[in-house]
Amino acid sequence: MIKVAIMGFGTIGSGVAEVLDINKKSIAARVGDEVELKYVLDLRDFEGDPIQEKIVHDYKVIAEDPEVAIVVETMGGVEPAYTFVKTMLEAGKHVTTSNKALVAAKGAELIALAKEKNVNFMFEASVGGGIPIIRPLNSCLTADEIEEITGIVNGTTNYMMTEMTEKGADFNEVLKDAQAKGYAEKDPTADVEGYDACRKIAILTSLVCGQQVDFEDIHTEGITKITPTDIKYAQAMGRAIKLLATSKKGPKGYTAIVAPFLLPASHPLYAVNGVFNAIFVHGNVLGDAMFYGSGAGKLPTASAVVADVVEMAKNLDKNIPIEWSSKKLELVDYREWENRFFIRTTADKVAVERVFGTVTYVQAEGVTGELGFVTEKISEGDCEKKEAELGNILQKIRVA
Amino acid sequence: MIKVAIMGFGTIGSGVAEVLDINKKSIAARVGDEVELKYVLDLRDFEGDPIQEKIVHDYKVIAEDPEVAIVVETMGGVEPAYTFVKTMLEAGKHVTTSNKALVAAKGAELIALAKEKNVNFMFEASVGGGIPIIRPLNSCLTADEIEEITGIVNGTTNYMMTEMTEKGADFNEVLKDAQAKGYAEKDPTADVEGYDACRKIAILTSLVCGQQVDFEDIHTEGITKITPTDIKYAQAMGRAIKLLATSKKGPKGYTAIVAPFLLPASHPLYAVNGVFNAIFVHGNVLGDAMFYGSGAGKLPTASAVVADVVEMAKNLDKNIPIEWSSKKLELVDYREWENRFFIRTTADKVAVERVFGTVTYVQAEGVTGELGFVTEKISEGDCEKKEAELGNILQKIRVA
Incomplete structure (x- = not known):
């Protein structure tokens, strides 16, 4: 019998208890032993709920119980999750977490601690x-050497972009709908500003390069400025606007960015709609692959x-190595990354071509009084300079 | 230094040598030791090729060399691959193979033998x-308990179906093109008749249920009967025709089938085009997931x-368990599986409705002199009976 504790009995934590129960038999068959929930750490008492008898309010009860081998952390946020997880690892317990904020901030340290204690810290x-x-x-x-990893890793914003595309609705309207359906939180900042996606690509990039990537270093733009007019242009181009979190390995090293991109229909991520997530990977020998599912x-x-x-x-007696050292990886400045850019402006063609040279104009149905065009491949830094020179910029979206 | 041997230096075998070379450094970092190719077993001599010095013609040289820890089998076919692989496992060597014919026929036995010898038999x-x-x-x-696994697992036929859809070309035309491009073999039977896909879904189903699924038990239809007229109907329905290899767990057990299906645009496999493969999985708690890439x-x-x-x-010193016993799984007769069916007939509506009851008619552009319709959900067996009763059947394709 292997005893488990869950810290944080919210949506995910109670889901874990449910899965352990629903698939009890098949899990026992795979493990070769029964897996049983012993404690649930939560501030609440859950009076009258069958979980009540497992509730504890002090994490030390779990840390000090030698019977508990595995601890699940589903509290969210860096603190007190960090303190609790660290204590559990130090007490020789295995820990798994769903908490991207904790992993992005403290992943390398907790992986090293788990290794030292010959236990595991996992965060699938x-x-x-x-x-x-x-x-x-x-x-x-x-x-493989992974040369690119690009994800639609935030279900809230992907749902919103899908709705804006399919219904022509504007950002605020779609946000209200997403909140009503429980897909967006009351304070949607972390999702719509791309902060959530940013932490996730920091984690993925750390795993790919084996070093610590600080999420604060990643240039991050959300979807708040995307308008129905942008969607019309996207449709005229046969493309979809998706919030991508992406990192690439170039000759100088890794660059990462979170921003809306215009994806062609031929891209595997193009058809990822609604609350679904997908992660696209390009390996130097594998080529393109994608992992898709409920995010x-x-x-x-x-x-x-x-x-x-x-x-x-x-x-239980073995540390499975994860390559993610605490040595910080200096990302290449995103301004060096080359892309094509879709730009909307009230400037005229003469000015556009004087500043940007050869461009491809796009005409969206019913849109007048402005120009939409796609640049040649230029660096982010160049593009910023040219935008400043042209002025009258209404929008800029990267073209994947 | 870990020494490897490759048996069969065709496309895949030489690719393995290339990958071991290209990514030598990163592989060594992950393994914690260098991985070096020592032997290549092939009938040919490769005179003048740098690989020449590693060539051996007798598999026993590899089996009897205690330095070789890992053997790669990329010969294809059941024999002599089976004899060679068995000998290697018996000699205490780990074996990986790309050979679906071997795995489908002998997987359970070779997994058991590897376990007995405390080595591994792998077949990713x-x-x-x-x-x-x-x-x-x-x-x-x-x-999870996996309730469904459905794949586009044959690149040749997926390329052909994509071409037929995009160009309106017929089967023979597209086959010639695929052969010219090296996507289809001179004798394309194994691909176009679904036999290749059949072996792959037998392997996947065996892994999901943990027992031996014999590929001979799986009802298999290929794509040879798909016509440009069928494609027109599919397009009228907003669907794509894909050769699927699928197995589902029902109340009575597992059923598996290989056949063309009409997929809706909302299905994750709908957008899998060209030579790409993808495998869709439905877990009882995970929900839908999909794995996509170069097949x-x-x-x-x-x-x-x-x-x-x-x-x-x-x-090297540990057998990683794979649940796939040699106990044979009796599949539920595919005739019990319920589906909706798209049927084309020269019979009239009165006859169609007398036999099939409520149906939904489909009108394809420019198609006359026949009826196309979709049935309600009925069993495969029922459908076969009704087809015989109606007569004048031009086509039947399952609707997913």
């Missing part, structure tokens, strides 16, 4: 919800957490 | 080329083989 659910991506990066794509939601995310529990339960 | 490249799917099923989706090709497939080599090199 911290990126892409139920989609297996951390384990595939760590144990499947091991023959959020109670049970899908809990499925990923429990997959970590199963892996740890099968390796 | 046998399904979906470079796409990680065997390892994800075995070690990532472990919190064939020298380097992508070699990437999957080498990922097995890395995994085995990291676990």
Whole structure:
């Protein structure tokens, strides 16, 4: 019998308890032993709920119980999650977390601590919800050098962009709808400004390069400035606007960015709609691959957490190495990254061509009084300079 | 230094040598030791080629060399691959193969033998080329009961269906083009009749249920009967025709089938075009997920083989369990599986409705002198009976 504790009994935490219960038999068969929930750490008492008898309010009860082998952290946020997780690892317990804020900020340190204690710190659910991506990066794509990793890793904004595309609705309207449906939080900043996606691409890039990538270093733009007019242009180009979190390895090193991109219909991420997430990977020998699934939601995310529990339960005496050192990776300045850019302006063609040279104009249905055009491939830095020179810029969206 | 041998120096085998060379450094970093190619077993001498010095013609040289820890089998076909692989496992060597015929026929036995010898028998490249799917099923989706697994697992036929859809060309025309481009073999039977896909879904289903699924038990239809008229109907329905290999778990057990299906645009597999492969999985807690990538090709497939080599090199003294016993699984008769069916007939509406009851008619552009309709959900067996009763059947395609 392997005893588990859950810290934080919100949506994901209660989902983990549910999955451990629903699939009790098949999990026991895979592990070769029964996996049982012993404690739930939460501030609340859950009076009258069957979970009540497992509730504890002090994390030290869990840390000090030698019976508990595996701890699930589903509280969210850096503190007190960090303190609790660190204590559990120091007490020789395996820990899995769904908490991207914690992993992005403290991943390298907690991985090192787990290694030192010969236990495991896993975080499959911290990126892409139920989609297996951390384990595939760590144990499947091991023959490759990963040259690009690009994800639609935020379900809220992908739902919103899909709705804006399909219904022609504007940002605020779609946000209200997403909030009403529970897809967006009351304070949607972390999602719509790209902060959530930024932490996730920091984690993925750290795993790909094996070093610490600080999310604060990643240039991040959200979707708040995308308008129905932009969508019309996208449709005229046969493209879709998606919030991408992407990092690429170039001759000088890794660059990462979070921003809306115009994706062609031929791109595997083009058809990823609604609350679904997907992560596209390009390996130097594998070529293109993509992992698709539910990026959020109670049970899908809990499925990923429990997959970590199963892996740890099968390796109770063994640290499975994860290459992610605390040595900081200096990202190449995003301004050096070359892209084509779609730009909308009230300037005239003479000015546009004087500043940007050869461009391709785009005409969107019913849009007048402005110009829309796509630049040749230029660096982000160049583009910023040219925008300042041209002036009268209404919008800029990267073209993938 | 870990020494490797490759048996069969064709496209995949030479790709494996290339990947081991191109990514030598990163592979060594992941394994914690250098991985070096010592022997290549082939009938040819490769005179003047640098590989010449590693060529051996007798597999026993490899089996009897204690220095060789890992053997790669990329010969194809059941024999002599089976004899060679068995000998290697018996000699205490780890084996990875890209050979779906061997895995479908002898997988359970070779997995058991590897376990007995405390080595590993792995086969990531046998399904979906470079796409990680065997390892994800075995070690990532472990919190779930897999209720459905459906793949586009044959690049040749997917390329052909994509071309037929995009160009309106007929089967023979597209086949010639595919052969000219090297996407189809001179004798295309194994691909176009679905036999290749059949072996792959047998492997996937065996992994999902943990028992031996005999590919001979799987009802298999290819794409040879698909016509440009069918494509027109598909387009009128906003659907795409794809050759799917699929198995589902129902209340009575598992059913599997290989056949062309009409997929709606909302299905994740709808947008999988050209030579790409993808495998869709539905887990009882995960929900829908999909793994997409290059299903064939020298380097992508070699990437999957080498990922097995890395995994085995990291676990030289440990058998990683794979649940696939030799106990045969009796599949539920495919005739019990319920589907909607698209049917074309020269019979009239009165006859159609007398036999099939409520149906939905489809009108394809420029098609006259026949009726196209979609049935309600009925069993395969019922549908066959009704077809016989109606007569004058031009086509039947399942609707997913």
